[in-house]
Amino acid sequence: MIETTITIALLLMLAAVTVGIVRVRGLFAAVVLLGVYSLLMATLFIVLDAVDVAMTEAAVGAGVSTVFFLGALYLTDTVEAPSSRGRFLPLLLALVTAGALVWGLSDLPEFGSPEQPIHKQGADYLARSIPETGIPNVVTSVLASYRSFDTLGETTVVFTAGIGILALLRRRRGEGRN
Amino acid sequence: MRFDIVLRVATKFMLAPLLLFALYVQLHGDYGPGGGFQAGVIAAAAIILYGLMVGLGPVQKIVPSALLEVLIPGGVLIYAGVGVVGMLQGGNFLDYNRLAQDAVHGQEWGVFLVEIGVFMTVSSTMIAIFYAFAGRRRS
Numbered sequence: 001m002i003e004t005t006i007t008i009a010l011l012l013m014l015a016a017v018t019v020g021i022v023r024v025r026g027l028f029a030a031v032v033l034l035g036v037y038s039l040l041m042a043t044l045f046i047v048l049d050a051v052d053v054a055m056t057e058a059a060v061g062a063g064v065s066t067v068f069f070l071g072a073l074y075l076t077d078t079v080e081a082p083s084s085r086g087r088f089l090p091l092l093l094a095l096v097t098a099g100a101l102v103w104g105l106s107d108l109p110e111f112g113s114p115e116q117p118i119h120k121q122g123a124d125y126l127a128r129s130i131p132e133t134g135i136p137n138v139v140t141s142v143l144a145s146y147r148s149f150d151t152l153g154e155t156t157v158v159f160t161a162g163i164g165i166l167a168l169l170r171r172r173r174g175e176g177r178n
Numbered sequence: 179m180r181f182d183i184v185l186r187v188a189t190k191f192m193l194a195p196l197l198l199f200a201l202y203v204q205l206h207g208d209y210g211p212g213g214g215f216q217a218g219v220i221a222a223a224a225i226i227l228y229g230l231m232v233g234l235g236p237v238q239k240i241v242p243s244a245l246l247e248v249l250i251p252g253g254v255l256i257y258a259g260v261g262v263v264g265m266l267q268g269g270n271f272l273d274y275n276r277l278a279q280d281a282v283h284g285q286e287w288g289v290f291l292v293e294i295g296v297f298m299t300v301s302s303t304m305i306a307i308f309y310a311f312a313g314r315r316r317s
Contacts, residue, residue, distance in 0.1 A: 051211035055203070059219040064304055067226055071311030133285035135208045143213065144289040148272040151292070152257050154215075155299050162250045162303030169310035 003047060010044045028078045031069040038062035052139045189231050196224035204297055208289065214296030221297070222304030234312050243309060246302040253299030260291045 017040060021033045038061025045054035109116040125138050125146060135141040143151050203210075204217035229237035261272035268276060274288025275281040 052213070052216070055211055055216045056219070059216055059223060063223050064219055064226065064308075067230070068307060068311060071308065075311065075314055132282070133289070134282040135286070135289060137208055137210060139211070140207050140213050140289065140293075141285075144292050145274060145285055148261075148274075148288075148292065151296065152254075152261070152272065155254050155257055155296050158303050159250055159254045159299050162299070162306050165303075165307045165310050166247075169307075169314065 006047055007044065010040055010047065014040050014044070025080055026078060027073055027080055028070075031066060031073060034069065035062045035066040038065075186231055189227055193224055193228055196227070197221060200224065204293065207293060208286070214293035215300050217293075218297040218300030219304060222301040222308075225301075225305050226308045229308060229312065234309065238309070241305055243306070246306045246309070249298045249302035250306060251299075253295040253297065253302070256295035256298065257292050260288055260295070264288070 014037065017033055017037045021030055021037065024030050024033065038057055042054040042058035042062065045051070045057055125142050129135055129138045129141040133141045133145050135145070200217045200221035203212035203220060204214060207213035207217070225237065225241055228240075260274070260277075264273040264276060265271050272288075274285045277284035277287045
């Protein structure tokens with residue numbers, strides 16, 4: 001009961017922050033609101049017992065990416081440029097995307113239901129983790145051992161992003177002189 | 179980027195606990211929430227915080243760009259290397275069972291090494307992105 005109340009309160013606050021992000025015109029305020037959004041999201045993940053995801057969301061979403069946004073704002077401008085195009089096409093695109101997402105939601109299993117296929121036919125990692133790997137935190141054993149290929153792929157994605165940013169943004173030698 | 183004295187003193191007090199917490203999240207990931215990715219971001223956040231406080235020059239004396247350029251691919255290499263070692267010992271790629279005398283011990287070693295690889299790549303990539311943004315001037 002109390003968990004449902006907290007979840008609903010957090011979701012309402014998320015909705016309010018989202019409206020704020022859309023409405024606000026100053027980009028500085030938008031970046032701060034995005035950080036607030038991530039922090040609320042992280043709290044919601046804790047309520048849903050997904051502590052690992054909450055930690056990632058708080059560190060990446062609310063922490064580091066806010067700094068990156070601020071760095072980008074410092075290099076560009078803090079006021080959104082007025083759009084010269086019409087508003088019809090973006091509105092249509094947003095409505096179509098939202099419609100597709102809501103349509104997709106109807107196919108999801110009921111929230112928290114133990115009858116989902118993933119709980120009935122999925123691999124029984126909860127039982128296997130301790131005897132096979134000796135790791136009590138099943139999230140870690142799934143990420144780093146059973147699904148190690150995926151995590152190698154994720155690390156490679158981070159690596160690729162890193163060298164991409166370095167290639168694009170790093171100051172080249174002699175750039176500052178001329 | 180310079181802040182007033184209150185912010186500078188307050189951030190200085192936070193740096194050591196932040197780095198310690200990153201180590202805790204990294205090494206305790208088998209038992210509690212967290213792992214290489216989270217620890218990497220927390221450690222990078224500490225370095226970035228220091229960089230915001232003192233500026234780009236002093237922070238690059240502690241973590242130079244050249245070091246980051248070794249660490250970013252180094253983490254992926256460690257990760258893939260663990261997989262190759264598993265293959266050399268007769269298992270599949272990323273099979274940790276043969277890394278030590280028994281399978282459970284090998285799994286613990288494999289997860290430990292792989293998480294170190296993730297930590298290296300994630301933290302150094304975050305710091306490198308920060309350097310790349312902070313090193314440019316407004317045009």
